[in-house]
């Protein structure tokens with residue numbers, strides 16, 4: 001099939017590349033010309049393991065093109081996929097400015113019947129708005145499809161090639177066959193439903209996963225007070241098939257471009273129809289508080305923060321991505337420097353993106369984990385990159401001024417800590433040293 005993908009961010013680029021791999025002709029469009037120039041040279045503007053090899057392969061085999069000319073891409077395609085950003089407005093609602101602009105541009109460029117498929121995460125009812133916007137700009141017939149995306153950054157390619165399920169929302173039953181044909185190369189597990197339900201499935205799924213994370217984090221906080229170990233509790237809970245073991249890792253909470261924005265948006269969606277989503281409000285509140293566990297453990301161990309030197313390991317909101325949107329590291333580093341601490345940071349990939357967002361004279365950018373620890377009063381691990389699991393903890397003890405390790409992701413085992421001689425704080429586990 002001939003596809004145009006509007007927006008070459010984490011979702012649009014990965015989807016475009018994967019649709020091309022399945023023998024579709026794909027044109028990826030972005031209004032950011034510097035991204036398109038890089039992509040034409042098979043250089044990815046985002047860090048995602050394996051993406052550049054696949055871009056290169058698709059370009060070579062002439063299934064994939066990149067352009068900033070949306071009109072041309074629309075005219076040459078049958079299915080137009082909207083994958084632009086839907087960031088939060090200050091009140092938590094989704095900002096639909098990019099999606100509405102893209103819809104208007106698509107409508108204005110149409111030269112015949114098209115299927116317009118929304119992959120961006122959009123509030124319930126947005127696809128109907130998209131239909132109105134497109135209709136205002138074209139006299140040609142078209143159909144609207146909601147196809148929310150569930151990939152995770154860091155494993156986006158395998159998530160797209162082997163998804164648990166694909167959700168398709170349609171209001172014209174004649175589209176079912178085409179949509180199944182387009183997606184069945186990825187999985188047979190395709191659930192076709194109405195458009196509003198498809199839109200809600202995305203928010204409900206992210207809200208549920210965020211709830212699991214905040215739930216286990218609260219259990220962790222209680223474990224610390226009653227002397228239980230949350231990692232053992234999570235194993236035992238996860239053995240129950242009704243619960244499942246995923247998303248039960250206690251830590252400093254979720255971040256990223258999806259969970260924080262989508263939970264807040266769902267609270268707003270409910271509020272707009274006079275429903276107070278009490279449970280989800282608590283999930284968000286627990287998550288916000290959880291980041292400060294790093295700060296309170298530093299205080300518990302070192303007293304005041306003014307003038308102390310802290311090493312930070314990991315800035316991205318999770319491993320294997322350069323994405324720092326809503327990463328806990330932003331608030332933690334900002335709080336530390338505001339309190340007068342000096343911070344030495346390290347991340348294998350995300351330092352440049354972090355620095356664009358937040359810089360300060362108290363921050364020193366380090367090229368290795370060891371350098372970030374050297375001479376510090378404590379090291380705080382914020383992102384569970386594999387890189388940090390490899391660090392020799394005895395070496396860490398020897399380069400730190402005070403041997404304090406605060407592990408915000410429960411990466412290290414009791415045995416590793418026992419051999420290290422470190423004063424170790426983690427989340428929901430008994431104090432070890």
Ligand code: NAD
Pocket residue numbers: 006007008009010011012029030031032035070083084085086098099101102105119120121122149150151152153257258
């Ligand atoms: P992103 O910010 O990485 O990428 C969006 C891209 O769209 C940018 O490159 C931007 O330049 C481009 N763009 C915006 N308006 C445009 C226009 N009118 N024409 C052409 N290009 C335009 O965003 P993302 O992380 O890929 O997310 C996209 C959507 O997918 C969001 O709604 C998000 O909630 C959803 N989503 C994201 C993820 C994820 O892990 N990032 C997962 C599932 C769903």
